[in-house]
Amino acid sequence: MPELRKDPVLGRWIIISTERGKRPTDFIVEDFESKGGFCPLCPGNETTTPPEVLSYGRPGDTPNRPGWSLRVVPNKYPALVIEGDLDKEGEGLYDKMNGIGAHEVIIESPDHNATFTQLPPQHMARVFQAFRDRIVDLEKDPRFRYVMIFKNYGKAAGASLEHSHSQIVALPIVPRMIISELEGSKSYHSYKDRCVYCDILRQEIKQDIRIVCQNEHFIAMTPYAPRSPFEMWVMPKRHASSFITMNEVMFESLSYIFSEIMRRLDACIHNVPYNFVLHTAPLHSASLDYFHWHFEIMPKLTSIAGFEWGSGFYINPVPPEDAAKFLKEAKI
Amino acid sequence: MPELRKDPVLGRWIIISTERGKRPTDFIVEDFESKGGFCPLCPGNETTTPPEVLSYGRPGDTPNRPGWSLRVVPNKYPALVIEGDLDKEGEGLYDKMNGIGAHEVIIESPDHNATFTQLPPQHMARVFQAFRDRIVDLEKDPRFRYVMIFKNYGKAAGASLEHSHSQIVALPIVPRMIISELEGSKSYHSYKDRCVYCDILRQEIKQDIRIVCQNEHFIAMTPYAPRSPFEMWVMPKRHASSFITMNEVMFESLSYIFSEIMRRLDACIHNVPYNFVLHTAPLHSASLDYFHWHFEIMPKLTSIAGFEWGSGFYINPVPPEDAAKFLKEAKI
Numbered sequence: 001m002p003e004l005r006k007d008p009v010l011g012r013w014i015i016i017s018t019e020r021g022k023r024p025t026d027f028i029v030e031d032f033e034s035k036g037g038f039c040p041l042c043p044g045n046e047t048t049t050p051p052e053v054l055s056y057g058r059p060g061d062t063p064n065r066p067g068w069s070l071r072v073v074p075n076k077y078p079a080l081v082i083e084g085d086l087d088k089e090g091e092g093l094y095d096k097m098n099g100i101g102a103h104e105v106i107i108e109s110p111d112h113n114a115t116f117t118q119l120p121p122q123h124m125a126r127v128f129q130a131f132r133d134r135i136v137d138l139e140k141d142p143r144f145r146y147v148m149i150f151k152n153y154g155k156a157a158g159a160s161l162e163h164s165h166s167q168i169v170a171l172p173i174v175p176r177m178i179i180s181e182l183e184g185s186k187s188y189h190s191y192k193d194r195c196v197y198c199d200i201l202r203q204e205i206k207q208d209i210r211i212v213c214q215n216e217h218f219i220a221m222t223p224y225a226p227r228s229p230f231e232m233w234v235m236p237k238r239h240a241s242s243f244i245t246m247n248e249v250m251f252e253s254l255s256y257i258f259s260e261i262m263r264r265l266d267a268c269i270h271n272v273p274y275n276f277v278l279h280t281a282p283l284h285s286a287s288l289d290y291f292h293w294h295f296e297i298m299p300k301l302t303s304i305a306g307f308e309w310g311s312g313f314y315i316n317p318v319p320p321e322d323a324a325k326f327l328k329e330a331k332i
Numbered sequence: 333m334p335e336l337r338k339d340p341v342l343g344r345w346i347i348i349s350t351e352r353g354k355r356p357t358d359f360i361v362e363d364f365e366s367k368g369g370f371c372p373l374c375p376g377n378e379t380t381t382p383p384e385v386l387s388y389g390r391p392g393d394t395p396n397r398p399g400w401s402l403r404v405v406p407n408k409y410p411a412l413v414i415e416g417d418l419d420k421e422g423e424g425l426y427d428k429m430n431g432i433g434a435h436e437v438i439i440e441s442p443d444h445n446a447t448f449t450q451l452p453p454q455h456m457a458r459v460f461q462a463f464r465d466r467i468v469d470l471e472k473d474p475r476f477r478y479v480m481i482f483k484n485y486g487k488a489a490g491a492s493l494e495h496s497h498s499q500i501v502a503l504p505i506v507p508r509m510i511i512s513e514l515e516g517s518k519s520y521h522s523y524k525d526r527c528v529y530c531d532i533l534r535q536e537i538k539q540d541i542r543i544v545c546q547n548e549h550f551i552a553m554t555p556y557a558p559r560s561p562f563e564m565w566v567m568p569k570r571h572a573s574s575f576i577t578m579n580e581v582m583f584e585s586l587s588y589i590f591s592e593i594m595r596r597l598d599a600c601i602h603n604v605p606y607n608f609v610l611h612t613a614p615l616h617s618a619s620l621d622y623f624h625w626h627f628e629i630m631p632k633l634t635s636i637a638g639f640e641w642g643s644g645f646y647i648n649p650v651p652p653e654d655a656a657k658f659l660k661e662a663k664i
Contacts, residue, residue, distance in 0.1 A: 159637075
């Protein structure tokens with residue numbers, strides 16, 4: 001059983017993930033190629049993954065068979081496990097709880113060689129729809145407080161499988177980063193009675209030096225204080241605290257802008273490894289005036305080294321105004 | 333001029349480091365080998381670095397010549413610059429300040445091939461002495477609020493030069509990570525009237541399942557909630573909030589324990605990339621009852637991927653009790 005442990009000074013949680021490798025000799029760098037060409041996410045290999053929890057596009061009702069256009073399955077090597085009670089206990093001055101949670105993989109396309117960036121916008125819209133459908137389903141489990149959705153692309157960004165996929169982790173706690181965002185935006189709101197993200201949107205549209213592109217519903221921009229070169233945020237123009245408010249029209253609109261910025265990024269730095277993360281309101285919360293859901297996209301171009309570990313702040317060699325300019329001017 | 337910018341929601345600062353590369357094409361992976369064998373940190377090449385601010389071991393008073401056993405020089409490509417006023421200003425709802433600071437390199441040994449782990453403890457003690465001497469000197473500059481000292485070993489951990497060195501960054505703000513530690517430990521102290529780190533030491537000595545080694549003055553242990561496999565902390569047994577309280581006897585004692593754990597780590601995972609960071613009290617602060625200086629050593633064995641970026645918490649496949657056992661049993 002994995003274990004969640006809390007740092008007694010910082011309140012930072014970690015997962016001791018016992019379902020994964022653990023001896024010193026296990027830390028040998030793995031290569032995509034080392035799998036001998038077998039891909040557990042490809043059509044025809046459905047029985048090598050745990051049984052699917054969602055699929056789109058397959059005619060009829062025969063799960064775990066080919067014919068799907070998108071498939072969601074539990075992670076075979078989960079960081080957290082779904083079975084068990086959420087026991088919380090102390091250990092002297094330390095605190096821990098069982099590693100209860102869900103860890104799922106969204107197989108974005110049956111095509112092994114299709115990257116997320118290359119997906120047609122209509123197909124990308126289905127990926128976003130799967131994000132929402134899984135949040136809605138996982139919210140039914142009262143043990144869960146937050147659903148993290150993210151993507152690791154490229155080995156340098158932490159991906160261990162080549163076939164295009166994103167990940168879902170349902171957690172029994174709200175992660176510290178989200179708590180900080182909620183606290184920061186709540187404090188701004190209590191002072192100004194406005195959403196800080198809505199204010200950011202207004203200022204960015206007025207200044208127009210960090211916007212990469214926009215459409216009727218969404219804006220894509222480089223943030224004012226980016227941790228990484230070419231970091232981008234995608235935000236809905238209309239205030240909404242949770243991604244579950246998304247509808248069919250919004251999925252389409254989001255996928256057009258997301259597809260464009262990913263192709264622009266690829267045109268600037270071909271095949272760059274990246275992570276993206278959905279920031280949305282905690283589960284079981286009413287609509288929040290002060291929080292505004294968004295995606296953060298972080299290309300993997302700089303190392304997290306001693307300075308960042310020790311300080312929690314980041315050194316970025318590319319001003320976001322320059323990054324926005326390069327992205328806007330890139331030929332796609 | 334570099335710029336410090338603050339994220340308006342999280343209060344997280346970043347450095348826009350204009351002294352470094354900035355075009356998309358600049359992000360080509362650099363190799364140690366690409367320098368063509370020339371090392372600016374080697375004896376004989378003293379004039380290729382900015383003039384030294386400290387050196388040990390050179391007879392006579394001819395700076396920037398060979399003969400030294402340790403040398404401290406300003407970084408040629410600093411993240412922050414020493415000249416200028418500390419202007420703070422707003423930009424709409426955003427906040428920024430000039431990137432004023434010091435960025436120095438400690439060249440730990442004249443021997444290009446000596447690693448920190450292999451330094452004789454007597455020599456390692458001089459490295460720690462240089463850390464203290466530089467903090468004491470930089471504290472005289474009223475613009476600085478904190479001195480970060482850290483080491484990046486290996487390319488995967490962010491090192492860009494092979495010759496063994498550590499780094500010093502003097503900052504005009506106290507970094508968020510240190511503020512979190514100060515707040516967490518202060519809150520514990522106000523409730524229990526005891527230092528949380530002293531309590532951790534007592535519990536660890538009693539449990540004896542995470543201690544790697546100890547001597548009269550120091551303890552080396554794997555922390556209860558480690559972010560990374562084989563993460564270790566080194567703490568003085570006697571309460572002290574600042575590293576500048578260190579004396580000659582303590583430098584020797586620290587170097588024996590530090591040398592031992594680094595050799596144990598190397599015996600477990602040969603030549604593993606790592607970062608270490610000194611956590612000490614802010615400059616110009618009196619002795620603090622609630623804070624306890626320490627080193628944190630983070631082997632680079634797992635990636636920071638989407639999950640960690642989005643949540644601020646960490647997945648670690650190695651329980652610290654197992655890591656401590658492997659380290660203790662390693663043949664050195």
